[in-house]
Every structure is written in structure tokens, then in C-alpha cells.
Amino acid sequence: LLILRYISNEFLTGFCLALFPLVYWTKQSYDVFGFFFLVGYSAVALNHVVDFKEKKQEIAKPVSPSELFPSLPIVQGTSKQLKVLTRLTLVVSDPSHCNLLRSTSSNIRLYDIIAVFPKTEKLFHIACTTLDVDLVCINVTEKLPFYFRRPPVNMAIDRGIYFELLYTPAIKDSTMRRYTISNAISLMQICKGKNIVLSSAAERPLELRGPYDVANLGLLFGLSESEAKAAVSTNCRATILHGETRKSACGVVYTVKKLRKVEEEETLPACKKAKTQA
């Protein structure tokens, strides 16, 4: 006696995020986009990578998605269109490169998501604790030059910053596979599976994998089932919202109770001081 039951749509088909590098925009790129929607994603970010090692890198204004796609396909299962966001990835290997993030008038503010790719331990610490970014990319193509330590990772989790792992290099090459898995496992040991985002850097439609396949890869990295599903759906959505709040917030106004006694020093608590520097 077999009772067949269909459990359709029990998994979230909302908000799965995938990366797409905006290096060359060709006719082929449109096919990749068609694939994103076909495989089940509902939000895609176009990535613009800026490497500071090369000289004179100007950060251009982000390409508006409406220019590239006059009509976006509708996500299957819902009636909403595929959401296309712009994203900037900064590859930093020197602390002076981070000054660009602190400048107020630049094209950085126009991007939806800002990610930073630290190359040294010091920069990783700076990115987790002070930099105003949404994602910290973890290198998967080579052996990590530094070990993760608990204090910066915990601070990043408190601040709402997510760690990003790419899976497309693992499809291309077997040495990359080992580096991906080993770096991911060492990250999991420190962060215990929280605040992880899995994304692809697909340049061709064949390098893309469906959201459930990617969630299964999370199991391989050491996440639990719910954490792996969250890494593809809820954490991505949280990153997008983090980017939106970063774009829209311009200052904090607070009131301080004026102390009547003159002898007492009027000292602001340390946390409020940090907020004024937004």
C-alpha cells in the first residue's frame, strides 16, 4: 500500500541569490540569465569586481538593470519578476584601499550590495569590525594565508555581515574543490554555520546549479540542513536588506539628557560615539 504525497513548494522558492560577474556582457549573458530563472532563483546580483592591485581603478556607476533587460522573466511559482541587483566587489590587499569605502561622495553608494575580498588577516579583521560592507568574501581558489579567529568573526555576525562562499570554482577544477571545501570547513568551525551565503560566480549557464543543489553543497561544508537552506534563501535576503538599509540611512539623531550638575563631566557612552561617525 503506497500512499503518494506531493510536497511541492514546501521549500522556499523565494529569495535565492546568485552572483553573475559583469566582466563581459555578451549575447551569451542573456542565456545565463534565462537559466537563473529557469533553475529556480528569484534574485540575481550582477557583480562588478574592482581589483586595487591594478593602477588607477575608477569605480564606475553601476549599470542599471533596466537598461540591460527590458523585460524580466517571472519567477516560477510566484507572480513577481526576477529581481536584478547590482553588486560591487572590492579586492583589497592594502589598508589604503579601504579609504574608498569611507569617502562619502562616490559611486559606491549607488550599488545595492557591497562586498569586500580581504587578502590578509589584518584586512579581514578590519572588514569584519569596522568596514561598512554587506558581504565578506572568503577565498576559495587558493589556500587561505591566514587562520580565522573567533573575535572578528563574532563581531561580524553581530554587525549583520555575511560570509560568502563561491561554488563555481569547485565545478571547474579539482584543486579548487579541495581549497573550497577546506576553507569552508575551517570557516564553519569558527562561525558555527551562522551568517553564510553560498553563491555562484557563473559565467556560463552550465556552471550554474539549482538552489537545492547548492543547499546540498552546504551540507558537504558542514552546515546543518536548516543552515544550508538558510544559506541559499534567508541569509541572502538578509544581505539584500542590509544593503538597502546601508543605502538609505544617512545619519542617526539621538537626544542626550542634559545633566544639571556642573561638576559632572558630560561624557557620551562609547557606543553613541560610534554611531555619530556613520
Added chain:
Amino acid sequence: MAPPPAAFERRVLRNAAGHHYLRVRLELPDGGARPSAAQLKQLVVAALRELHGEVGAALPVDVLTYEEKTLSAILRVVSSGFVKLWSALTLLGFYQNRRCAFRVLQVGRMASPNVSSCCVIAWLGEHVAS
């Protein structure tokens, strides 16, 4: 005498030595030679060996059905090796130096067939007109 109305009974068997089923489709965009059923099995075992080594390649995987025209197949694997098989298929990138991709369409589970059990099938994203 009319039989008593059938009562709905749900039995959850934990740790039952059962099988997991996967409906997959191999995507080979270039118009080259399509793999036969034996070659597909070889490809799956090679993918397992690449990712999980000899232990992974030794997993009991069966190709239950295979259509060469659409390159879709139904695979069966013991439940303990389900995650390994799925991750190996996901990370497979090349078949005979041609780019390819495995798309997992459906995933199902069945406990040992000599107990009345429920077969759970989940659709994943793409709907295939069967």
C-alpha cells in the same frame, strides 16, 4: 458487510535502511555523442570517485531508467550515501572534456518495501512533463 473506512496512518521510520531516488537530467549543449546507459553509470561513479574517493565510488548506485533522447535518468542510492551522490553530481563539470551539468529534477525516498510506507517525492524547481 462493508469494510471499515480506511484510516489514515502515517508511519515515520527512522534509520530505516531505505533507498533515495533522484530524477536527474544531464545537460550537454554541444551536439556530440550522447552517453549510453553504461556510460552514464560510469560517469556517475567517476563523479563520486572525484569528490569522495574510493569509498564514494563504492556506493551502491543504480540507474533504474535512462532515456538517451532526453538524457534523463532515475538513480537509486542507499539513504546513507544520498548527500554524497547529490553533491558529487552537483560538482561534476566535464564529461569527456565537454562541459556538462547535472540538473536534479526530483528527489524521493522510500523505506523498505515490505512495510506499508509513504513514498515522499519533492519537486525541485523545474517541472517535467512526464
